[in-house]
Amino acid sequence: xxxxxxxxxxxxxxxxxxxxxxxxDEPKNMECDILEAWVEGDDLSSHFFQQSDMxxxxxxxxxxxxxxxVKSQAELPLLKVFFSITPGATxxxxxxxxxxxxxxxxxxxxxSEDGAYSRRYTVSFTNPAKPAVEESKMKFDFEHxxxxxxxxxxxxxRYYVWYEESADGSRNDNVWATGNGxxxxxxxxxxxxxxxxxxxxxxxxxxxxxxxxxxxGSWGQTFKKPIAAGNLFFxxxxxxxxxxxxxxxxKMGIPFDEEPTKVTGYYKYRPGEVxxxxxxxxxxxxxxxxxxxxxxxxxxxxxxxxxxLHGDDIRTNELIVxxxxxxxxxxxxxxxxFEMTFKSQAPVNAEQLKNRxxxxxxVFSSSKTGDEFVGAVGxxxxxxxxxxxxxxxxxxx
Amino acid sequence: MxxxxxxxxxxxxxxxxxxxxxxxxxxxxxxxxxxQLRARIGYNIGGTAPLGMPAxxxxxxxxxxxxxFMAGADAMLPLGNRWxxxxxxxxxxxxxxxxxxxxxxxxxxxxxxxxxxxxxTGHVRQKVRQWMFTLPVxxxxxxxxxVMLKAGPYVSLLFSKDFSGYASDGYLRKDDPTGPKVVMxxxxxxxxxxxxxxxxxxxxxxxxxxxxxxxxxRFGLSLDLSWGLTGLMKxxxxxVEQTLYPIYGTIGIFYRIR
Numbered sequence: 239x240x241x242x243x244x245x246x247x248x249x250x251x252x253x254x255x256x257x258x259x260x261x262x263d264e265p266k267n268m269e270c271d272i273l274e275a276w277v278e279g280d281d282l283s284s285h286f287f288q289q290s291d292m293x294x295x296x297x298x299x300x301x302x303x304x305x306x307x308v309k310s311q312a313e314l315p316l317l318k319v320f321f322s323i324t325p326g327a328t329x330x331x332x333x334x335x336x337x338x339x340x341x342x343x344x345x346x347x348x349x350s351e352d353g354a355y356s357r358r359y360t361v362s363f364t365n366p367a368k369p370a371v372e373e374s375k376m377k378f379d380f381e382h383x384x385x386x387x388x389x390x391x392x393x394x395x396r397y398y399v400w401y402e403e404s405a406d407g408s409r410n411d412n413v414w415a416t417g418n419g420x421x422x423x424x425x426x427x428x429x430x431x432x433x434x435x436x437x438x439x440x441x442x443x444x445x446x447x448x449x450x451x452x453x454x455g456s457w458g459q460t461f462k463k464p465i466a467a468g469n470l471f472f473x474x475x476x477x478x479x480x481x482x483x484x485x486x487x488x489k490m491g492i493p494f495d496e497e498p499t500k501v502t503g504y505y506k507y508r509p510g511e512v513x514x515x516x517x518x519x520x521x522x523x524x525x526x527x528x529x530x531x532x533x534x535x536x537x538x539x540x541x542x543x544x545x546x547l548h549g550d551d552i553r554t555n556e557l558i559v560x561x562x563x564x565x566x567x568x569x570x571x572x573x574x575x576f577e578m579t580f581k582s583q584a585p586v587n588a589e590q591l592k593n594r595x596x597x598x599x600x601v602f603s604s605s606k607t608g609d610e611f612v613g614a615v616g617x618x619x620x621x622x623x624x625x626x627x628x629x630x631x632x633x634x635x
Numbered sequence: 636m637x638x639x640x641x642x643x644x645x646x647x648x649x650x651x652x653x654x655x656x657x658x659x660x661x662x663x664x665x666x667x668x669x670x671q672l673r674a675r676i677g678y679n680i681g682g683t684a685p686l687g688m689p690a691x692x693x694x695x696x697x698x699x700x701x702x703x704f705m706a707g708a709d710a711m712l713p714l715g716n717r718w719x720x721x722x723x724x725x726x727x728x729x730x731x732x733x734x735x736x737x738x739x740x741x742x743x744x745x746x747x748x749x750x751x752x753x754x755x756t757g758h759v760r761q762k763v764r765q766w767m768f769t770l771p772v773x774x775x776x777x778x779x780x781x782v783m784l785k786a787g788p789y790v791s792l793l794f795s796k797d798f799s800g801y802a803s804d805g806y807l808r809k810d811d812p813t814g815p816k817v818v819m820x821x822x823x824x825x826x827x828x829x830x831x832x833x834x835x836x837x838x839x840x841x842x843x844x845x846x847x848x849x850x851x852x853r854f855g856l857s858l859d860l861s862w863g864l865t866g867l868m869k870x871x872x873x874x875v876e877q878t879l880y881p882i883y884g885t886i887g888i889f890y891r892i893r
Contacts, residue, residue, distance in 0.1 A: 261688055261692065261693065261758035262688060262689070262690040263689070263690065264693065264738065265690040265691060265739065267739075268739050268754065268811075269808065269812045269813075270812070270813065290651060299808075299814075299815050299816035300815040300816075302812075351813060354814050355811065356813045357813050358811075408884070419815075423751065423809070423815075423817055424749065425749055426750065426751065427749060455749055458830055459750070461824055461825065461827075462824035462825065463824075477815050477817065478806075478815070478816050478817065479818055480817060481658055481817060481819065481820075481825065481827065482818050482819065482820035482825040483820070483825075549664075552846050565756060584799060618663055
């Protein structure tokens with residue numbers, strides 16, 4: 239007891255004199271993430287479309303499926319996959335061990351340094367899955383949606399996610415992304431219908447997507463991000479920077495092996511009543527407008543690294559080869575068609591195109607300047623029956 | 636409970652030491668008169684901290700001074716040559732403004748009804764304001780003709796309180812270390828603030844020990860130490876893992892009115 243009280247007194251004294259002798263040894267890491275994954279091996283590049291497909295960098299913290307794209311899954315030899323993981327964590331099967339991915343995904347389990355936590359990752363090598371293209375057209379009807387099943391978010395409330403069916407009938411979750419994964423951080427108590435991106439049963443035909451600019455509540459105000467525009471785009475959403483640099487949360491674009499020429503669809507739009515800026519101040523002279531645009535870009539840089547455009551460079555990156563934008567989207571309560579044509583800025587290399595060396599970002603937003611947190615809460619954009627027209631194959635050759 | 640027991644033991648051992656010293660204290664030439672009154676002002680320095688720093692708090696980066704002033708008066712009734720009993724009323728602030736770095740520190744960030752809970756790794760600035768009325772009741776004893784030791788319990792009633800801060804330059808893993816990572820930046824619009832004044836206890840009690848050293852006929856210096864036995868926050872407050880106890884030292888001067 240004496241010793242105990244002496245220790246306390248010592249601790250107390252050090253508090254008083256601002257010493258740090260009370261600080262204990264550093265605890266072991268509790269995290270167990272895969273940060274990066276890559277394939278090593280001679281002569282393996284022939285199985286991949288591009289060298290950059292052999293590496294998945296910057297794995298978002300909420301992702302637990304790592305999908306490499308290969309030309310033919312069935313013809314894969316044993317592959318050694320290497321991982322960069324949280325310092326101190328361990329991974330099973332062993333890092334860099336040869337595994338057979340030809341018959342399906344392999345599950346890796348990462349266990350934290352302190353042994354208390356683990357995460358399961360599914361690693362797969364699959365042929366490129368993409369929605370069916372018929373007569374040079376790819377159609378999106380937005381009939382495939384559900385409330386997200388991620389175990390982490392199911393504990394709280396859930397939000398809508400969309401998926402597509404590939405040509406072979408398999409499910410493809412890697413087409414559409416939304417900012418819903420960021421909204422849940424600001425408004426954890428929101429109901430699925432209160433999110434910015436929601437499925438709506440009353441589409442032009444069947445269901446449609448309803449994008450609404452939402453108030454992000456007190457969290458949003460704190461971080462000077464008072465609104466969240468409803469958005470839907472080709473790519474991936476990484477909520478990591480939801481409060482700091484939102485432009486980095488939107489990883490826009492998915493690889494294509496065909497060149498788009500035109501995007502058409504149907505929309506309805508009604509702007510919200512009160513137009514506000516980043517500080518939440520009202521601008522009576524301004525009216526909100528939606529935004530529909532598409533960008534086609536080279537997805538590998540001169541160094542052979544994979545490139546994904548974000549909100550900050552989606553219109554300015556030098557790898558952009560063509561862009562399309564719907565010039566005007568007048569407010570309407572009736573479904574109206576829209577159309578946009580790609581304007582070329584640089585030539586497309588046919589060989590690189592064949593190897594999925596280009597990505598297309600297709601973006602819908604309920605507030606044009608939503609990425610700057612300027613817009614009107616309540617602005618609502620409905621989207622349905624979207625169709626992408628590609629250059630006929632012969633022209634590409 | 637063991638902690639409380641340890642604390643009480645600690646306080647007891649201090650008072651025992653005090654009383655042991657008193658036995659050899661005043662040697663008959665001490666003043667011996669009626670009620671004595673002392674007016675005091677002082678400055679509190681210390682903090683509200685867990686007893687035994689958790690390993691998830693890694694370092695103290697900065698400690699900023701707060702307006703933690705104390706003013707009040709004590710009445711002391713001598714009971715014989717050495718001993719006496721003293722009671723007083725003080726107005727004081729036990730403030731804190733410190734910056735620490737954490738690793739996997741469990742915290743809950745709350746804005747109105749929207750909460751975000753998880754494990755935070757990064758920089759945290761914690762501010763505490765506790766303006767209060769404190770009523771100490773202490774046994775006193777003279778040590779020679781100029782020094783008076785004192786020890787006893789106190790009760791405090793808070794009338795202005797704040798417990799707030801922000802998390803910056805780090806990241807939160809939502810819910811647990813496998814949850815989504817939320818990065819906090821280094822500028823005001825990129826960090827997460829929190830505020831829990833309503834979760835602070837209004838009534839605190841603890842023990843205090845101290846010494847008055849009469850330098851001049853009426854003026855003197857005082858040094859006090861108060862150790863809160865009640866946590867800073869209400870017991871149902873789970874935002875911060877550990878119970879935080881207010882532990883402060885007071886450096887002051889007093890004026891003997893009579």
